[in-house]
Amino acid sequence: MIILGIDPGTATTGFGVIESHQKKLVCVDYGVIKTPSNMDMGERLVLLNKDLGKIIKAHNPKMAAVETLYFFKNLKTAIPVSQARGVVLLAFSSKKVPIKEFTPLQAKTAVTGYGRASKDQVQKMIRHILNLDEIPKPDDAADALAVAVCCAQYLEGYKIKIS
Numbered sequence: 001m002i003i004l005g006i007d008p009g010t011a012t013t014g015f016g017v018i019e020s021h022q023k024k025l026v027c028v029d030y031g032v033i034k035t036p037s038n039m040d041m042g043e044r045l046v047l048l049n050k051d052l053g054k055i056i057k058a059h060n061p062k063m064a065a066v067e068t069l070y071f072f073k074n075l076k077t078a079i080p081v082s083q084a085r086g087v088v089l090l091a092f093s094s095k096k097v098p099i100k101e102f103t104p105l106q107a108k109t110a111v112t113g114y115g116r117a118s119k120d121q122v123q124k125m126i127r128h129i130l131n132l133d134e135i136p137k138p139d140d141a142a143d144a145l146a147v148a149v150c151c152a153q154y155l156e157g158y159k160i161k162i163s
Contacts, residue, residue: 005065025152
């Protein structure tokens with residue numbers, strides 16, 4: 001099953017595509033969608049929708065995993081991230097891709113065993129779990145891969161065994 005994980009944001013949205021087959025996880029693709037800060041918010045959201053649509057079309061995911069806005073330190077960032085999440089949910093729903101939502105705590109626990117793990121720890125564990133040559137960067141992409149891995153665990157009912 002192809003799972004597309006998303007770490008939503010207005011300036012940078014991370015995406016991670018994995019394939020889960022017989023409890024084996026393989027990284028298919030990952031990266032970020034960036035929107036220019038000099039664009040107005042509406043244009044940035046249109047660009048996010050367009051680029052996410054291309055990724056959905058290219059990978060044809062059977063499931064979407066989206067990170068929820070679990071907490072925020074600043075209302076100025078919470079509202080734009082919420083707007084980006086809305087675009088992400090709309091993009092998947094309009095393509096009839098089922099969506100599961102996970103908190104950052106759930107994704108970190110799934111990947112590292114500890115819900116308060118650092119970004120660095122998440123990147124290192126994603127590299128290990130998906131047998132990547134390098135640590136996935138930027139951290140938005142690693143977070144999106146972590147959400148996808150969390151979803152695979154949830155759907156297939158297993159815990160990742162770290163050797």
